[in-house]
Amino acid sequence: MISHKTASSSGRSAKKSKRSGRRSPLATVSLIVVGLLTTGGAYALFTSTATADTNTASSTSQSQVNEGKKLFAANCATCHGMAASGSSAGPSLIGVGSAAVDFQVGTGRMPLAADGPQAEQKPVQFTNSQTQAMAAYIASLGTGPSEPASKYLKADGNAAKGAELFRINCAMCHNVAGAGGALTEGKFAPSLKGVSSKHIYEAMLTGPQNMPVFNDLNIKPQEKADIITYLKYLEKNPSPGGFQLGDLGPVSEGLFIWIFGLGAIVAVTVWLTARSN
Amino acid sequence: MADHDDEAPATGSAVEKSEPQKISAGTAVIPTDPFENPGEPPHRLRITDKDPAEEKKAARQVSTLFFLSIIFSCLAVAAYIAFPIKEGDTGSIRLNNLFLGLGIALGLLSIGIGAVHWSKTLMPAQEITEMRHLTKGSDATRAKAAEVFELGNKESGFGRRSLIRNSLIGAMVAFVLPGVVIFRDLGPKVDPNVVLRHTLWKKGMHLTIDPTGTRIKASDVTLGSAFHVIPESLLKSDDLLEEKAKAAVLLMRLNPDDLHEPKGRENWQYNGIVAYSKICTHVGCPVALYEQQTHHLLCPCHQSTFDVTENCKVIFGPASRPLPQLPITVDADGYLVAQSDFHEPVGPSFWERDR
Structure with a gap:
């Protein structure tokens, strides 16, 4: 039985060697691919170690960029293109800077769930280090606004000055109390309550989606810090006027008084004129 | 009326003689059984009229409401003392006002509810009819x-x-x-055409950032930026608010290829930087809700929408004219300056506008 088996297997191997003797036409191609990958990989390894050696002081390491590149290829490249140069489905990301990535991914707006009037906030999909890796990769493609220094994010600036700047530059869309508001065709300016200082700063700096850009020459870093101070002041201090009703102004206040105020008057009138039992 | 004079009716007993109508029926259906006055419904006794125990209960309820009112008024005074307004603490104002107001309101409400409850349950409840009086005096x-x-x-x-x-x-x-x-x-003191047609903008006036008054370098206005702009001389102006209400400008930078400038206005922009009046041509609200991707400018008051790429023409809403454009250029140092004043009056229409 055993001999029979070996005989049959040897017969098969004989057939195989007969075929390889003629050499497949794909062999050359595969050999070239293998050769290129090995040399290219080795080259990449050498250069990356070289840059890592020179850039030890920099916060973004080459390994972080590589990690970001992988994450980008897996999660973002469908719309933004493999080289992040954009496609018909998404804009080019070359030169948008790490601040834009940290804002869009860090608030859960990207990756986009569905095409709509605007990218809406969702639960954040990446860890902080993954976001930083992608930010490092995008920043390596071209210079752009980078993430703000932490000294501007402490909300310890001048709230009154920040309020004036907010009224001039932001309140028309975001509402004077930062409660948000409607724009055209289903777009809206989101509420700024509970948004982290860093994300507020980055939004001003990069102008995500339809928000205009307020670069550091328009609103200076310290002025941005003042605006953040004002918004954080609003969050921490109760409204002296009582119920805020969403801070939406005449819409919610009018609705409240029409339903509850008028309702109470109607109820009292019915009670006054009803016969006692 | 004249044939009623001889009757001299006593007050409260006016009776109009009812005579059968002699009007042709035409196609109308005249009912043979006219609606009869059913009179008053039978008098119904309240539970407090029938049951002395209920009457006592109602009396207790009324007096309880009045006592409650006393308690609430005292609470209002106590709250005023217990929650004083502290300087610089807006939360303390809120507490003070809330409890003081609640105490006073509930105090007055209890008096009102008690009085109504009193009259409805305990005071006499006979139905009576009061006839109308003649408006005419006696002869x-x-x-x-x-x-x-x-x-x-x-x-x-x-x-x-x-x-x-x-x-x-x-x-x-x-x-x-x-x-x-x-x-x-009540009419205008000076000719509106003089006041409303001219703003602080003039040839060579620097564009500056609101509110600091910093000059703007053209190179600082990056793509997608929006600057809120005032004329440089505004901060030195005597009537700052009135002048600002006319001269406020929104500065935006678009891709120059996106702009479709009409003939003769091609050089009113500088490298895609355009400046438009911020005052809506409908009723004068500040139009500053700029969407940097669609290039739409939205007015928050009545949703008039202007297309910046098409020279701010109206694409939605009640505004009837495009926003006036401020012609701009740069000076020798690269700072943005106005070429001239607006070429038309900013803001809403007025009677003398087309004169």
Whole structure:
């Protein structure tokens, strides 16, 4: 039985060697691919170690960029293109800077769930280090606004000055109390309550989606810090006027008084004129 | 009316004679059984009328409400003392106002509810009918009034002395004339065409950032940016708010390829940087909701939407004219300056606008 088996297997191997003797036409191609990958990989390894050696002081390491590149290829490249140069489905990301990535991914707006009037906030999909890796990769493609220094994010600036700047530059869309508001065709300016200082700063700096850009020459870093101070002041201090009703102004206040105020008057009138039992 | 005079009806007993109507029926259906006055419903006794225990209970309820009112008023005073307004603490104002107001409101409400409850449950509840009175006075009164009037005319000579009468009428008419003439003050003090047609902008005026008044370098206005702009001389102006209301400008940078400038206005922009009046041409709200991807400018008051790429023409809403454009260029140092004032009045229409 055993001999029979070996005989049959040897017969098969004989057939195989007969075929390889003629050499497949794909062999050359595969050999070239293998050769290129090995040399290219080795080259990449050498250069990356070289840059890592020179850039030890920099916060973004080459390994972080590589990690970001992988994450980008897996999660973002469908719309933004493999080289992040954009496609018909998404804009080019070359030169948008790490601040834009940290804002869009860090608030859960990207990756986009569905095409709509605007990218809406969702639960954040990446860890902080993954976001930083992608930010490092995008920043390596071209210079752009980078993430703000932490000294501007402490909300310890001048709230009154920040309020004036907010009224001039932001309140028309975001509402004077930062409660948000409607724009055209289903777009809206989101509420700024509970948004982290860093994300507020980055939004001003990069102008995500339809928000205009307020670069550091328009609103200076310290002025941005003042605006953040004002918004954080609003969050921490109760409204002296009582119920805020969403801070939406005449819409919610009018609705409240029409339903509850008028309702109470109607109820009292019915009670006054009803016969006692 | 005249044939009722001889009856001289007593007050409260006016009765109109009811005669069968003699109007041609035409195609109308005249019911044979006219609606009859059903009279008043039978008097129904309340539970407090029937049951002395319920009456006592209601009386207790009313007095309890009045006592509650006393308690609430005292609580309002106590809250005023317990939650003082502290300087610089807005939260303390809120607490103070809330509890003081609640105490006073509930105190007054308890009095009101108690009074209504009292009248509804304990005071007499008989239905009564009050007939309407004639508005006309009795004939005797009317004759007396006419007599007094005649006597007045006779003694004063108002009907006879026509010179006195006519000069008095003239004096009365002239007396109200000053009141009519001062209505002129409601109109514009100066020609609106002078005030509304011109703003602080003029040739060479620097564009500066609101509110600091910093000059703007053209290179600082990056793609997608929006700057809120005031003329440089505004901060030194005497009537700052009035001038700002006319001269406020929104500065935006678009891709120059996106701009479709009409003939003769191609050089009003600088490398894709355009400046438009921020005052809506509808009723003058500040239009500053700029969407940097769609290039739409939205007015928050009535949703007028302007397309910046098409020279701010109206694409939605009640505004009837595009926003006026401010022609801009750069000076020798690269700072943005105005080429001239606006070429048309900013803001909403006014009667004298097309004159």
